[in-house]
Amino acid sequence: MSDHVDLHVCPNGPLLIRGAVGVRAPDGTVHRTERPVSAVCRCGKSASLPWCDGTHQSLRTPIDEGERR
Amino acid sequence: MTTVVMTEAGPETGLPRARGELSDAVMRALTGALPWSRLVEVTATDDEDALLTLWIAHELHHRGLPRFADAEWTPELVVVRRRLEGELEQRLRARAEGHQPESATPDALLDFVRQDAGPSLSAYVQRSATREQVLELLWLRSIYHLKEADPTTWTLPRLPGPARAALAELQYDEYGGGRPARLHAELFARGLRACGLDARENAAIDDVPVEVLEMNVTLTMFGLQRRLAAASIGHLVAFEASSSAPSRRMARGLRRLGLPEEIAAYYDEHVEADAVHEQTAARFIAGAMLRADPTVADDLAFGAFTCLDLERRFAASMFRRWGVRP
Numbered sequence: 001m002s003d004h005v006d007l008h009v010c011p012n013g014p015l016l017i018r019g020a021v022g023v024r025a026p027d028g029t030v031h032r033t034e035r036p037v038s039a040v041c042r043c044g045k046s047a048s049l050p051w052c053d054g055t056h057q058s059l060r061t062p063i064d065e066g067e068r069r
Numbered sequence: 070m071t072t073v074v075m076t077e078a079g080p081e082t083g084l085p086r087a088r089g090e091l092s093d094a095v096m097r098a099l100t101g102a103l104p105w106s107r108l109v110e111v112t113a114t115d116d117e118d119a120l121l122t123l124w125i126a127h128e129l130h131h132r133g134l135p136r137f138a139d140a141e142w143t144p145e146l147v148v149v150r151r152r153l154e155g156e157l158e159q160r161l162r163a164r165a166e167g168h169q170p171e172s173a174t175p176d177a178l179l180d181f182v183r184q185d186a187g188p189s190l191s192a193y194v195q196r197s198a199t200r201e202q203v204l205e206l207l208w209l210r211s212i213y214h215l216k217e218a219d220p221t222t223w224t225l226p227r228l229p230g231p232a233r234a235a236l237a238e239l240q241y242d243e244y245g246g247g248r249p250a251r252l253h254a255e256l257f258a259r260g261l262r263a264c265g266l267d268a269r270e271n272a273a274i275d276d277v278p279v280e281v282l283e284m285n286v287t288l289t290m291f292g293l294q295r296r297l298a299a300a301s302i303g304h305l306v307a308f309e310a311s312s313s314a315p316s317r318r319m320a321r322g323l324r325r326l327g328l329p330e331e332i333a334a335y336y337d338e339h340v341e342a343d344a345v346h347e348q349t350a351a352r353f354i355a356g357a358m359l360r361a362d363p364t365v366a367d368d369l370a371f372g373a374f375t376c377l378d379l380e381r382r383f384a385a386s387m388f389r390r391w392g393v394r395p
Contacts, residue, residue: 010348011176034246036238039345047317052344054313057183 012062014039014052023050083134085125085274089118095125095149099137105145119153120282124274126150127289131216133271154290158297161287161375169374173303173359173366175351178373182310182347187381188388188395191315194322202391203326208266208273209281209387213288214257214335215270218243223292224301228354229361232302235353239305239346253338260332278390280383287379291372299365302358303372306350311377312343 008016017038022030031050039052043063046053056063082100087093091113097103113119126149128134129141140146170181194203218240225236245251261268291301316339323333358365388395 008352010352013179013348014344016345016348035342035345036241036246037345037349039341039348048341051341052313053317053340054344054347057314 009042010039012064013056014042016040025050082136083271085121085271087118088121089114091149092118092121092125095122095146098146099125099134099140105143108145109148113153117279117282119156120279120286123150123153123157123286123290124282126153127286127293128271130289130293131219154294157283157286157290162371164378165371165374168378169367169370171370173355173369173373175306175356178303178306178355178369179310179347179351181370181373182307182377185311185377185381187377188384189315189318190384190387191318191322193388193393193395195318195325196322198322198326200326200328203322203328204264204266206387207261207264207332209277211257211261211266211268211273212271212277212281212285215254215268217253217257219254220288220292221301221305224298224305227295227298228302229358232354232357232361235349235357236302239349239354242342242346253335253342256335256338257332260329260335263329263331278383278386280379280386284379284383287375297368297372299358299368300372300375302350302355303369303374304376305372306347306355306369307373307376309343309350310347311380313340313347316340316343 006018008018010016017033017040018036020032020034021038022032023040024030033051040050041048041052041056043056043059045055045059047055084096084099085092087096091111094103094108094111098105098108113122125134126146129137129146170177190206194206198206221236222240225233225240228236241247243253245253245255249255258268267273288301288304291297291304316336320333320336320340323336355369359369384395
């Protein structure tokens, strides 16, 4: 059994991606990362999109609760 | 029997200014002016003296005080170190009792940090700190940032397999992912130099308040003692989870004051890096430790509380120093 994954959705947090990747933003810009693990924003409120900057912490409605409604 | 003849501090020895009888005695022993056997008879003048003594003993395990590297495992020094660490741990546990989080699951630890309402130095830096205050803050923080991530590296071999792999992944990022210029400690050194500050390790030691000594020796004690591996990881989770947003505020404050881009870049890096690290530290490191051994919960919680508590004390001391109400 292995729980090692390359994509990990954090509850009420970002999507973690393992390995160097490029992320294409809606405007077509490709953002590259060379970190061993990167965090892609899921709340849409980050000031460093597409990357997570921890802003989800201060949201009144947690990301995954919002989805359920 | 002890006469305080303050040991010569300064660039030749790298030794700090003594802050009491015990720190003076340990430096005299290091320089050969006091037999090691006499050291164990000396008691600390106060907590500050004890913490500086511990800081000196710890620095021998780090990179500091290279002239005295041979003294690292001197038995009498280890005896004193363990006694001081015992007193420190007792004090930290007393502070945590009744205040540390009751659960240490990844989400409980992250929630605990989120609900922290301590005075915020970064909010003050973003909005209203003066250039002098910010430079002073960077200077005092340099004791840790120039050895950033090092104490936690000692915890690495003590962890169970999955947690060990996850901490190695996190530390690899702290150490620049194989690129020396991206070492977080090096990013900070570059920022300090750009600000015109001395970027040599421990250059600020004589200026730091007791709260900075306590923060640094606590983290090193957590790293050096296998028994405290879970406290080290609890501290790591809280440290990373309380870093992204404050780093963003710091970067804004530095740019507001027109300070060099190099120092703002250090904080920019931490906005993104620590948004990752808070998740991996909580879920893959602390979470894996908890699965392997549920009895670590108490120390994970203790470490997380202690990290926030020491930062709170440091922030309060800086606001007092500046005569500012947070």
